[in-house]
Amino acid sequence: HKITIFTDIDCPFCRKLHAQIKDLNQLGVSVDYVMLPRGKAGSKAFNKTVNALCATNPQAAMDSAMNTGHFETNIQATPECINNLNTQKTLAQKFGFSATPTILFANGEAVPGFISTEDIADIIKKIKST
Template sequence: MRFIVVMMALMMNVACADQTPPAAKEAQPVVVPGDSSLAMEKLQQAFPGMPVAAVEPSIVPGMFMIQVQGDWLHVTADGRFVFAGEVFELRDNEGAVSLIEERQKAVRVPALQALDPAQMITFPAKQQQAEIYVFTDVSCGYCRQLHRQVADYNSLGITIHYLAFPRGGMASAAGRVMDDIWCSENRQLAMTEAKLEKPLSQTPQACDSPVASQYELGEQFGVRGTPAVFTTEGDQLGGYLAPSRMAKALGLVIAD
């Protein structure tokens, strides 16, 4: 069902595309509101095997929101129309608010807060003003570009927390390398070597690698390419941003 996600892709900034081939996932039990049964029946007829993760009423009258592979669809109660993409509400004093992004943030914030710091690879700023969570892939050119500038981000007060997102899936070469990185004694060194396209100088140890769970988290967040950058408030800043632009996007004041 990857084509549904592609339909919804409104990529911002610069990122390497997700290369994961379409794969059917085992369906999990989903609580379906009774009055959405007709919509769900027609949706499943049109897209057999669609991996629906959640169904809930939308604030748009007569519509439901359906979560599929980390993204949200809007469907009418009669199942006649499906909308894949942004839906905005024009609110007094707030302007246009994306219902999709608002719902995604409600998923992301608690998930980010629940992350174990020991499971991330962090490059901390000495005088931290902001933190970003970056889903990364060692085979991605823009990820390498971001990493080459880690010191510049840090100097602006930006701490970088890396999470793994091998675009080709866990069985890809990048997925195997990232397992080795997370199972290295010095993860920072291993990450830097991989991003510089150098062989890893450390022998990976047997460990319970978090790469697979972080990859799944990225899918839940709607990640479709790397680097995918998120703030602690759950906002997605897009893909690669140069250090000064990243600081501006985070609302940091940069001295001239």
């Protein structure tokens, strides 16, 4: 089962949801992120997110950013990484998502805001039974 979470490093509820990823994985739920930083290109929020995406190990960088609320590096963000983040922000806009976190389920159902691992599992069970 796969869910997509539209998230922001600076969002406290996104960080709380990120802390549940291991529990979700143990339930057989795969999680993809679409980054939706609150700032435009060049802003502190945008640059922080680009730094995490462009890191040598993006997953570890994202874990660090979500756990501490920041991620900085000496590595220069490439145009490819910047374009990747702009593409992710455009995707969120096409869906009409502006709130973080927003969880998108396989059936197209979107749930804005934080929900527990148990609630996510319940929604997935309902989707599977239909």
